[in-house]
Amino acid sequence: MNEALIQTITAVVVSIAFCLLYFAGSNLLLDKLVDASSGSKNRKEGIKSGIRPWLFLAPAMLLLGVYLFYPLFETFRLSFFDATGETFVGLSNYTWVFTDQNFLITIRNNFMWLLVVPATATAFGLIVAVLADRVWWGHFAKSMVFMPMAISFVGASVIWKFVFDFKGPDSEQIGLLNAMVMGLGRKPQAWVTIPFWNNFFLMAILVWIQTGFAMVILSAALRGVPQDTIEAARIDGASELQIFFEIMVPQVMSTILVVWTTITITVLKVFDVVMAMTGGQWDTSVLANLMYDWMFRGGGDYGRSSTLAMVLMFAVVPVMAFNIRRFRTEEAQR
Template sequence: MVSQIVSAVGVMIVGVFVCALYYWLSDKVLNLALPVRDGDVTQASRNLNRRAVIRPWLFLGPALLLLGIYLVYPVIATFILSFHDRSGETFVGLANYRWAFFDAGFRQSIFNNILWLAVVPAACTFFGLVIAVLTDRIWWGNIAKSIVFMPMAISFVGASVIWKFIYEYRGASDSQIGLLNALVTALGGDPQVWISMPFWNNFFLMVILIWIQTGFAMVILSAALRGIPEETIEAAVIDGANGWQIFWKIMVPQIWGTIAVVWTTITILVLKVFDIVLTMTNGQWDTMVLANLMFDWMFRGGGDSGRSAVIALVIMAAVTPIMIWNIRQANRDAGGH
């Protein structure tokens, strides 16, 4: 353990040294290539302008190269792979796309993703906003916010294991160790295998992500609420507005941009949801989503790189527009362009 820590620290020190050395050397080379001499004012001015243009690209060069290798190249390779067979060697044209269009499992995954998109972002944003408003002006508000935010510190797999115990089912004649079934039986009902109930089991899985992400929405929206000018709320109170009217007609319109950013951020996360479904049901009982379907086609049953590539491209096509809008909206809220 100690050797691993020492090794990690050593790598970080070497990495920082190499980066600093690169920036110093590249700046030196640039200054030598475009010198500024006192004798020729016009040439000196031209070289200074050239330095100003080249230097940012020179410093960003390594990062852009790494982004190209690890982001752009995989996208291109995946697109090419989508036109090949399961081995990735034989060109099959649009066969994989035709399979996706007619495959029942793919359509079920699309439906489940749409279901997640319709419920999770809305629920997280709504609960986050309500909690942020309710805890904004009470003395124990920060304690409540800390408790709500705590699930964010848990991994999706860890949270799924926790909720698997909550949904746990034992035989009808056995004592129920699952919290939900224990409550149901205590109230005189019959225990249920909650995560194997088609259609409804999707909502039981969504609860896990809502439980995790509500804290994120609450923190962002709470910060936005703090930015609302007190004068507008005081003016509304003087005009006779009640709490409900202040919330919907004063607060929400002023933080609508932040609400949209939170909504779209969670939407991107939902489009990529994988861990929860894998841990809870492994995609069984009609709970399969696109990311899990892609994983199954790529790594199980011998693998099919062509079909998995098509699914990956569908996920990317769904995420990219939302991500671009999200970045633009965040820049606009921050006063950028």
């Protein structure tokens, strides 16, 4: 324990010292090089002002290049090669993707996740944000709803494994859901093995986690709705439902879209929940799981796993582009 703590402190100190030395040294070198060149003082100051920001950006850009852009380019290149990554096969991997039965099931599952999770988590978050402000224990309720956000996806999956647990038809059940079912006089079920419906049981885990995120963001947005408008609507005889749908929701629609697109990106990249709960069995696999299977199970296939990674990236990019475009539009309107 002490050794690990010493290593951690040493790493932090070395990292900070390196950053300070880099920025101090690079700025000193810039000053010397520019001052040694010919030109007026104003011109030299202009050169320094133009270069200095890039000195601060250089480490981040280097890391992005090494750990983001190069892997992206290499993944794209490998998607045109065979399993070993040595023989060029053209578009055959992309042809395989859209004809493989497992991939079609995976796409169906991803589509269902995209339809259900972002909309449900956003709706629940909005409802909780509105109702929690109307009761005295609202802060406690918000804390409880937000708490799952502090749990990792794997940790949440372990918790929900106990909820869906099934010990066999003749065994004593410890799963909460089976206990409720047996209390109603029904037989217990192995819920995560039921084809098609098991996807919705897995989705419930991510909804449980992301509702807290949606609630926090939307709660902050709702505080920006003018109270004078709400009071005027009440005086005019508007019901609470009318106030909610015709005043509150339109006022925070831009925030709702941001929350929805953020959760959508999370859903497209979902991996942990499915891996921890079912391992992709019983027709529950999603794109990230299928990519993992082709890369790290059965010997590894560089070509097909890279192709699946590119499909996943192509699915995420439009959502991110929509989010960025909307953000720029809002910034231009301010």
